[in-house]
Amino acid sequence: MGLKIEGEVEKVDGKRLSYTDFVEKYLVQNRPVILTGLMDNWRACKDWVLDNGDPNLPFFSKYFGNSGVQVADCGTKEFTDQKRVEMSVFEFIDQWTQLSATRKDSGTDGNSLLYLKDWHFVKEYPDYVAYSTPKFFCDDWLNLYLDKYPMHNDPDTCQNRNEISCSDYRFVYVGAKGTWTPLHADVFRSYSWSANVCGRKQWYFLPPSQCHLVFDRHMKSSVYNIFEEVCKSKFTGFEEAIWCECTQEQNEIIFVPSGWYHQVHNQEDTVSINHNWFNGHNISWVWDLLLREYHEASEYIEDIKDICDDFEGLCQRNLAANAGMNFYDFFIFMVRFSFANLVLLCNLTSDKKNLSWSSSQVVPHVIFNLKSIQCIALKMKSTGQWENCGVAIDLKKTMEDQTFMEFCNLMARTYGAMYEQSEMKADAKEALLEDMELRFLDFSGSRIGTPEDLVTFIDCALKLS
CATH class of the missing domain: 2.60.120.650 (Cupin)
Known part of the structure; x- marks a missing residue:
């Protein structure tokens, strides 16, 4: 043939x-x-x-x-x-x-x-x-x-x-x-x-x-x-x-x-x-696949639903084994990534000494990232799998986590290299943290536990732009 x-x-x-x-x-x-x-x-x-x-x-x-x-x-x-x-x-x-x-x-x-x-x-x-x-x-x-x-x-x-x-x-x-x-x-x-x-x-x-x-x-x-x-x-x-x-x-x-x-x-x-x-241009492909794999995983074990103490948890474990991540892995990923983009955005828009940052291509790129994640969060919101899921990210504690700040700096260096701004850094100075709390966290809430929380979080973040 x-x-x-x-x-x-x-x-x-x-x-x-x-x-x-x-x-x-x-x-x-x-x-x-x-x-x-x-x-x-x-x-x-x-x-x-x-x-x-x-x-x-x-x-x-x-x-x-x-x-x-x-x-x-x-x-x-x-x-x-x-x-x-x-x-x-x-x-x-x-x-x-x-x-x-x-x-x-x-x-x-x-x-x-x-x-x-x-x-x-x-x-x-x-x-x-x-x-x-x-x-x-x-x-x-x-x-x-x-x-x-x-x-x-x-x-x-x-x-x-x-x-x-x-x-x-x-x-x-x-x-x-x-x-x-x-x-x-x-x-x-x-x-x-x-x-x-x-x-x-x-x-x-x-x-x-x-x-x-x-x-x-x-x-x-x-x-x-x-x-x-x-x-x-x-x-x-x-x-x-x-x-x-x-x-x-x-x-x-x-x-x-x-x-x-x-x-x-x-x-x-x-x-x-x-x-x-993957990135903001194809993140929808990732969610669509996870949703499709989830339905297949749940249908496969539908016959034990009535006798299973944690049917949803079993579905999510099977999804992670089959697809490489489950809904909760993906959600935590998106929350951390959104927050890191916000940290970078705050650096870019509050740096008075280097106006080229705030006028650079990195700002619209970060805004695009946030909007892309928000679109997926809206899709996730409609699935109804989030009650009592036990997933929540405390943003204030996250800001104090050294691993998260290393992640922010890694992202800043990456985008700086892409757009030839090699000195870019996600500054973790106390003044910036205080500024973020005043400008953002106290207004938006400091815990994200559902896709609806993430949508609200990103709405607040985009107002900074």
Whole structure:
């Protein structure tokens, strides 16, 4: 069965693209793009690549060999993904080297090959600066938050997760020619970006407007491999799907928008760096997914509702296990992020010595962030899952928390770098805290425990602008 391919992904020189143009053309329109010229001076492009362009496998074994990683068996399907096995980087490289020796020039299709995926390299090796995130992808609420806070506060949710596995969504992938990733949309329906340090990838994309065509009639399961024989009676719309494809070369970065299903094949031995991320432009995708997953989780255990002492709590625990976060995780995330944006806004609008701050592009960016979160809070308010949920953030205590102020400063540095205001800082001086209490907290209330509280909070915050 041949695919209908009628489009290609645009390729743009990243050095000639402004941040504003990237937002307008690709984030707002939710369009994929390949960016070139953004990987100059990356340490990874020197250390991880041999002179002939192949991955420097001995380097990985020597310096990172003890890392425990998840490796996908590209020839074995397990549930909806490839089977994963755990091994060290050294073991993975050793197996790769042995397989390469036996299959050289044999034209293997890669079905028996192993593919190292989702390696949390940045968290594991924070002092080894392999790359710098391009400015187009720096407004990364997900990883910015996870650098200071865990996503889950419930110990029952976290008990089977080690410190590294849920700590961020920044990954390294390493795979031989022929390794591949099945058809999927990214976690949380986030954006993602993927940079080829070496090698070549072939991408096949399906836009969100057509994604229903790769699902069964019940919208429960999707096609696994678009190049295998697809059951026409189960996936009745598959032949109608119109795909676009592109080839990603070495030193190119691809931007994958929210909700685009994609399948990826390594055409050469490849090493890539990948981030999942979201911000104010696609936060609605995250909430819509959580709401959909919540309904599925609650329907699955509906038959025990009458005998379960805490049915809602069980639904939320299952949601966190299935989706990566639940309603309460997401709500706490949004409250902290809103409050950090308010702290930054207060700095920007009260700094009399540096008027360029208050007139800079950071102010409308922060206001946009707050409005985006408020829109989601209004949606959350309508779900009715917030009575007696036990979730509340005390803003005055939060202001006294060192971790929160570190989070605010991290956000300020990030936006300062994006808009070339490197001296920007979220000042935690006592005078600012007192000013915020007088101007804001005493007026808005100091505790946020429901989406309605968050809506009111943001209303008050926006009056400062």
